[in-house]
Amino acid sequence: MVDMSPFILDDLALERLFTGARSNIRFADQPVTMDTITQVWDLIKWGPTANNTVPLRIAGATSPHARARVLAHAAEGNRAKVEAAPLVLIAARDERFHDHFGVTGGTDTAAARFEGDPEARTRFAHTNAMLQTGYLIVGLRAAGLAVRPLGGFNRAGLDADLFADSPWRSEVLLLVGYPTDDHGAGDRKGRIDAADAIKEI
Numbered sequence: 001m002v003d004m005s006p007f008i009l010d011d012l013a014l015e016r017l018f019t020g021a022r023s024n025i026r027f028a029d030q031p032v033t034m035d036t037i038t039q040v041w042d043l044i045k046w047g048p049t050a051n052n053t054v055p056l057r058i059a060g061a062t063s064p065h066a067r068a069r070v071l072a073h074a075a076e077g078n079r080a081k082v083e084a085a086p087l088v089l090i091a092a093r094d095e096r097f098h099d100h101f102g103v104t105g106g107t108d109t110a111a112a113r114f115e116g117d118p119e120a121r122t123r124f125a126h127t128n129a130m131l132q133t134g135y136l137i138v139g140l141r142a143a144g145l146a147v148r149p150l151g152g153f154n155r156a157g158l159d160a161d162l163f164a165d166s167p168w169r170s171e172v173l174l175l176v177g178y179p180t181d182d183h184g185a186g187d188r189k190g191r192i193d194a195a196d197a198i199k200e201i
């Protein structure tokens with residue numbers, strides 16, 4: 001007997017969020033506004049993070065200067081992809097996430113502990129910003145957008161150019177645009193079967 005579908009979203013939603021969504025390198029010739037990104041943030045900010053630290057920050061490389069610096073620091077094999085993207089976002093971690101504990105509900109004791117331990121702060125911010133980046137990718141897809149994440153770029157170089165006076169540190173680039181029929185991402189690679197990914201222990 002096959003179990004009934006456990007999903008509360010309809011098939012179209014599941015397809016748009018997961019099964020049919022690709023990591024596009026080609027996009028429709030249609031701009032993506034930062035207003036849309038703001039609305040996506042207001043959705044995905046509700047995803048859980050450790051201690052509710054919410055360390056993800058999003059820099060939209062909308063100026064010619066920022067766009068040029070992203071391109072300059074992209075790995076050779078990623079440059080044409082960056083150039084073709086309607087919008088480039090830098091998903092970053094805020095290494096001073098504890099400055100926002102007044103909003104996020106962290107205690108003074110935890111803030112003092114993080115203040116005194118920058119290495120722990122970096123680790124914590126990295127882990128949770130990457131977790132939120134996953135929510136962000138799904139949230140962008142929920143807004144009808146296609147996303148290609150890029151890890152191949154010089155983070156230190158990009159940070160020195162764009163975040164010199166800021167506690168933000170780059171994690172991943174996200175190329176964002178509206179999808180076309182031709183996503184340009186080639187044949188889809190396999191995924192791990194549940195039999196190999198899940199076990200009861």
Ligand SMILES: Cc1cc2nc3c(=O)[nH]c(=O)nc-3n(C[C@H](O)[C@H](O)[C@H](O)COP(=O)(O)O)c2cc1C
Nearest residue numbers: 021022023024078148149150151152172185188189
């Ligand atoms: C953290 C991360 C880093 C990635 N870095 C790169 C990259 O540097 N260059 C690239 O072309 N694709 C990069 N990708 C894209 C992946 O190869 C792609 O998402 C994966 O193969 C799944 O493709 P699909 O969504 O079309 O099935 C990256 C994806 C993630 C999530």
